[in-house]
Amino acid sequence: MSEFEPKIIGFLCNWCSYAGADLAGVSRMQYASNIRVVRVMCSGRIDPIIPLEVLMRGADGVIVLGCHPADCHYVEGNLHEERKIKMLKKLLALTGLEPERLRLDWVSASEGQRFAQIVTEFTCQIKKLGPSPVSGKAPNQKILENLQAAKNAASDFRLRVLVGRERELTEKCNVYEEKMPQDEFDSLLDEVVEAEFVRQKIHLLTQTEPLSVKALAEATELKPAAVLKQIVSMRRRNMITVDHVEGTTPLYRALEVG
Amino acid sequence: MSENRKPRIGVFVCHCGVNIGAVVNVPEVVEYAKTLPNVAYAESNLYTCSSEGLSKIKEAIKKYDLTQVVVASCTPRTHEPVFRGACEEAGLNKYLFHMANIREHCSWVHAKEPKKATQKAKEIVKMAVARAALLEPQTEPEIDIQPSALVIGGGVSGMSAAASLARQGFAVHLVEKEKTLGGKLNDLYKLCPIDKLSSEILEEFVQAVRSNPNVTLHTSSTVKNVEGFVGNFKATLDHKGKEETIDVGTIIVATGADVLKPDGMYCYGKCKNVITQFELERLMKENELKTLKNVVMIQCAGAREGKEGGRNYCSRICCATAVKNALEIKELYPSAEVAVLYRDMQTYGKDFEEYYQKAREKYVQFIRFDRDDPPEVIAKPRGKCTVKVHDILINDILELDADLVVLSTPLVQIEEAKELSKMLRVPLGADGFFFEAHVKLRPVDFATDGIFVCGTAHSPKTIPESIAQAYASASRAGIPMAMKHVRTEAITSIVDEDLCTGCGTCVKLCPYNAIRKDEFGIARVNDVLCKGCGVCAASCPEKAITMRHFSDKQVLAEATATLGGS
Numbered sequence: 001m002s003e004f005e006p007k008i009i010g011f012l013c014n015w016c017s018y019a020g021a022d023l024a025g026v027s028r029m030q031y032a033s034n035i036r037v038v039r040v041m042c043s044g045r046i047d048p049i050i051p052l053e054v055l056m057r058g059a060d061g062v063i064v065l066g067c068h069p070a071d072c073h074y075v076e077g078n079l080h081e082e083r084k085i086k087m088l089k090k091l092l093a094l095t096g097l098e099p100e101r102l103r104l105d106w107v108s109a110s111e112g113q114r115f116a117q118i119v120t121e122f123t124c125q126i127k128k129l130g131p132s133p134v135s136g137k138a139p140n141q142k143i144l145e146n147l148q149a150a151k152n153a154a155s156d157f158r159l160r161v162l163v164g165r166e167r168e169l170t171e172k173c174n175v176y177e178e179k180m181p182q183d184e185f186d187s188l189l190d191e192v193v194e195a196e197f198v199r200q201k202i203h204l205l206t207q208t209e210p211l212s213v214k215a216l217a218e219a220t221e222l223k224p225a226a227v228l229k230q231i232v233s234m235r236r237r238n239m240i241t242v243d244h245v246e247g248t249t250p251l252y253r254a255l256e257v258g
Numbered sequence: 259m260s261e262n263r264k265p266r267i268g269v270f271v272c273h274c275g276v277n278i279g280a281v282v283n284v285p286e287v288v289e290y291a292k293t294l295p296n297v298a299y300a301e302s303n304l305y306t307c308s309s310e311g312l313s314k315i316k317e318a319i320k321k322y323d324l325t326q327v328v329v330a331s332c333t334p335r336t337h338e339p340v341f342r343g344a345c346e347e348a349g350l351n352k353y354l355f356h357m358a359n360i361r362e363h364c365s366w367v368h369a370k371e372p373k374k375a376t377q378k379a380k381e382i383v384k385m386a387v388a389r390a391a392l393l394e395p396q397t398e399p400e401i402d403i404q405p406s407a408l409v410i411g412g413g414v415s416g417m418s419a420a421a422s423l424a425r426q427g428f429a430v431h432l433v434e435k436e437k438t439l440g441g442k443l444n445d446l447y448k449l450c451p452i453d454k455l456s457s458e459i460l461e462e463f464v465q466a467v468r469s470n471p472n473v474t475l476h477t478s479s480t481v482k483n484v485e486g487f488v489g490n491f492k493a494t495l496d497h498k499g500k501e502e503t504i505d506v507g508t509i510i511v512a513t514g515a516d517v518l519k520p521d522g523m524y525c526y527g528k529c530k531n532v533i534t535q536f537e538l539e540r541l542m543k544e545n546e547l548k549t550l551k552n553v554v555m556i557q558c559a560g561a562r563e564g565k566e567g568g569r570n571y572c573s574r575i576c577c578a579t580a581v582k583n584a585l586e587i588k589e590l591y592p593s594a595e596v597a598v599l600y601r602d603m604q605t606y607g608k609d610f611e612e613y614y615q616k617a618r619e620k621y622v623q624f625i626r627f628d629r630d631d632p633p634e635v636i637a638k639p640r641g642k643c644t645v646k647v648h649d650i651l652i653n654d655i656l657e658l659d660a661d662l663v664v665l666s667t668p669l670v671q672i673e674e675a676k677e678l679s680k681m682l683r684v685p686l687g688a689d690g691f692f693f694e695a696h697v698k699l700r701p702v703d704f705a706t707d708g709i710f711v712c713g714t715a716h717s718p719k720t721i722p723e724s725i726a727q728a729y730a731s732a733s734r735a736g737i738p739m740a741m742k743h744v745r746t747e748a749i750t751s752i753v754d755e756d757l758c759t760g761c762g763t764c765v766k767l768c769p770y771n772a773i774r775k776d777e778f779g780i781a782r783v784n785d786v787l788c789k790g791c792g793v794c795a796a797s798c799p800e801k802a803i804t805m806r807h808f809s810d811k812q813v814l815a816e817a818t819a820t821l822g823g824s
Contacts, residue, residue: 022359025333054821071685077793160801
C-alpha cells in the first residue's frame with residue numbers, strides 16, 4: 001500500500017497568510033503538497049460550522065491561517081477567529097475526533113518560510129494521526145453522528161452568542177458594568193459546549209426513534225441524571241417531547257427546531 | 259433571470275511559460291477540467307495574461323456563452339484585476355470570475371514532484387470550478403465624493419500633504435493640536451545632510467500652508483470624532499472645548515511620533531548629564547550647550563530590543579542624527595572627544611554615507627557593542643559619568659569618561675494614536691505605528707477607503723521620506739476627489755431580515771461600525787462602510803448574515819470539492 005497522503009484543507013486570509021503562501025511560492029520553498037487552499041478575506045470569516053463540515057466530509061486536517069495578532073487587516077478578525085477555534089476544539093474533543101486535526105496559526109505576508117514550515121509540520125502531524133476515522137469507504141458512524149451533533153451545537157444561538165460576546169464580556173463590561181474574569185468565562189464556555197453538544201446528540205438520536213433516558217444514557221455514555229437534566233431544558237426550549245410511555249418509562253422524541 | 263441559468267464555466271489553464279508548464283502537466287489538467295461538472299469549455303494558454311490570452315477569454319465567453327470563468331494560473335493578489343477586466347470587456351460581471359492558483363501554491367513549491375503537482379493542480383481547478391458555479395454577479399455601490407480633505411497633524415508631513423492637496427485645488431482642513439505648526443521641527447536644531455537650520459526650512463513650509471486660501475487652519479485643535487465613509491466623512495473637531503463639525507471626503511493621518519524618554523536606562527533621569535539626542539538638539543538650538551570635553555553617544559537606546567513585546571524596530575533616523583550631532587559638537591568644540599557606541603551603524607539614504615565618512619575623518623570614534631552586552635553608565639560626582647563598554651571589534655572593555663552622555667532613543671507612537679485608530683477604524687501594527695493596507699501594493703493607503711497615512715505616524719523616517727510620503731498620500735487622496743465618485747468593493751454582508759432577531763452581536767463585532775440596528779431592531783449594513791471581513795456572518799447567532807461573494811455555500815463548495823461524503 002502506498003503511503004498515506006492526508007487531505008488537508010487550509011483557509012487563508014487574503015492579506016497576510018495567503019500573501020505569505022504566495023511568498024513561499026515566489027521564494028521557491030518546497031513543502032508537502034497535501035494542502036488545498038481556500039482564500040477568504042479574513043480568517044474571522046471562518047464560521048465554526050465550516051471546519052466541522054469539512055471534517056465531516058472526510059478531510060484529515062483543517063488549518064486556518066490569519067494575520068498575526070495586531071496585524072489584522074480588519075483590526076481584529078483574527079482574534080475573533082481564535083475564540084471560535086477555541087470553542088471548536090472543545091467541541092471536537094467531545095466527538096471522538098482528534099482536536100489536533102484542527103489548527104489555527106498566524107502567518108504574515110513576509111513569512112513565506114514560516115508558511116512552508118507550518119504546512120510541512122501540520123502535514124507530518126496529520127500523517128502520524130493517520131486517516132480521519134470519518135474518511136474513506138467505512139466512516140466511523142458514531143463519530144460522524146457526534147460531528148453532526150457538534151455542527152448543530154455550533155449552529156445554535158446559545159453557543160454562537162456566547163463566543164460572539166466573549167470579548168465584550170471579558171474585556172469590556174456588560175450592561176451592569178460587570179466584567180467577567182477570563183477563567184470564569186472559560187469554565188462557562190466548557191459547560192455550555194458540553195451541554196449543547198449533549199442536547200444536540202439527544203436531539204439527533206431521538207429523531208429516528210423515540211428513546212428512553214436509559215437508552216440515551218447508554219448511547220451518550222452519560223449518567224441518566226445528566227441526560228435527564230438536558231431533557232428538561234430541551235423540553236423548555238421545545239426541542240423534545242414525550243412520544244409515549246412504556247410501562248412507567250417515558251420515551252422521548254425530537255421536535256423540529258425553528 | 260440569467261443567473262438562474264445552468265452554469266457554463268470556461269477554464270483557462272496557463273503554462274506561464276515554463277513556470278507552470280515545466281512542472282504541472284497542463285494538457286492533462288485541461289482534459290481533466292473538461293470532465294468537471296458545469297465546465298463548458300477548457301483550453302490552455304502559454305500566457306493567459308498576455309493580450310492574446312485575454313482575447314481568447316473574451317472570444318470564448320461569447321462563442322461558448324460562458325456564465326463563469328476560471329483561470330488557473332498565478333495568484334489572484336496580483337492578476338485577478340487583469341482577468342476580471344477581460345471578463346467585463348466581454349460583458350461578464352467581474353464577480354463571475356475566479357482564479358485557481360497553480361503557480362505560487364503548486365508548481366513553484368512542488369517543483370521536484372511533478373506527479374503530485376499535477377494532481378494538486380487538478381484538485382485546485384476542481385475546487386475553483388465548484389466555487390465558480392455558485393458565483394453571482396455583484397453590483398459595486400457608487401458614492402459621491404466631497405472634494406475636501408482633513409489632514410490630522412501639522413508637522414512637516416501634514417503641512418506637505420495639506421499644501422499639496424490645496425495646490426491641486428481641494429479644500430483642506432489642517433488640524434494641529436499645538437498652538438503652532440511645525441511639530442517636532444520646532445525643537446530641532448540643524449537638519450542633516452544639508453546643515454541648514456530647522457527653523458529656516460520650517461518657515462517655508464508654514465508659509466506654503468498659510469498663504470494658500472484653500473487651507474483652513476485649526477491650531478490648538480484635536481479630532482474628537484469621525485463618522486461616515488469615503489467621500490462623506492463627518493469630523494468633529496475640538497478647539498479648546500468648542501466643537502465644530504466639518505464634512506470631508508478624505509482623511510490623511512499625519513500625526514507624527516514622539517521621542518522615547520528612556521526612563522531608567524543608562525542612568526537617564528538619575529544623572530542630569532545623561533540626555534537624549536532630542537534634548538541635545540534643543541540645547542544646541544537654545545545655545546545652552548556648555549563647553550564639552552568628552553561626549554559619549556549610545557545608539558539603539560530602547561530600540562531593536564529583540565525581545566517579545568519589546569520595541570524591536572529600528573528607528574532609522576538615529577544613526578544619521580548621532581553622526582550629525584557628533585559633527586556639530588566637533589564644530590562647536592573642536593577639542594572635544596566624541597565616541598558613538600553602536601550595534602550597527604546604518605546611515606542609509608542619499609548623502610548620509612558621506613556624512614558618516616566625514617565624521618570618521620573628524621576622528622569621531624565608533625565603538626561597536628553587542629545587544630546582549632550593552633554599555634554601562636556609571637554616575638560620578640559633579641555630574642560626570644564613566645561609560646563602560648565591551649568593544650566587540652577589539653574584544654576589550656573600555657572605560658570612557660564623559661561630561662555628557664547622549665542616548666539615541668527611537669521614535670515611538672504618540673499616546674493619542676490608539677484612540678485615533680479606533681475612531682478612524684484603521685489598524686496599528688505590532689510596533690504601535692499605523693499600519694498600511696499593503697506594504698508594497700498600497701503603502702500609503704489604509705484598508706479603510708478614503709483614509710491615508712504619511713510621515714512618522716506610519717514608521718520612523720527622515721524628513722525627505724516624510725515629505726515624499728506626504729505627497730504620495732496627497733496624490734492618493736486626490737484620486738477619489740478628482741473622480742468625484744467611486745465604486746467600492748461589492749464584498750459586503752447582507753442581513754436576512756426574517757432571521758435577524760436584533761441581538762446586536764454583529765453590531766458589537768463589526769470593526770467598521772458598518773452595522774446599525776434600525777427602528778425595528780433589525781441589523782442594517784452600510785455597504786460603503788462594510789469592508790467584507792465576514793466576522794459578522796461567521797458569528798451571527800441566527801445565521802442571518804451572508805457575505806456577498808464569500809457565502810458559506812461558496813466557501814464550502816470550494817473547500818469540500820475534493821472530499822468525499824455527503
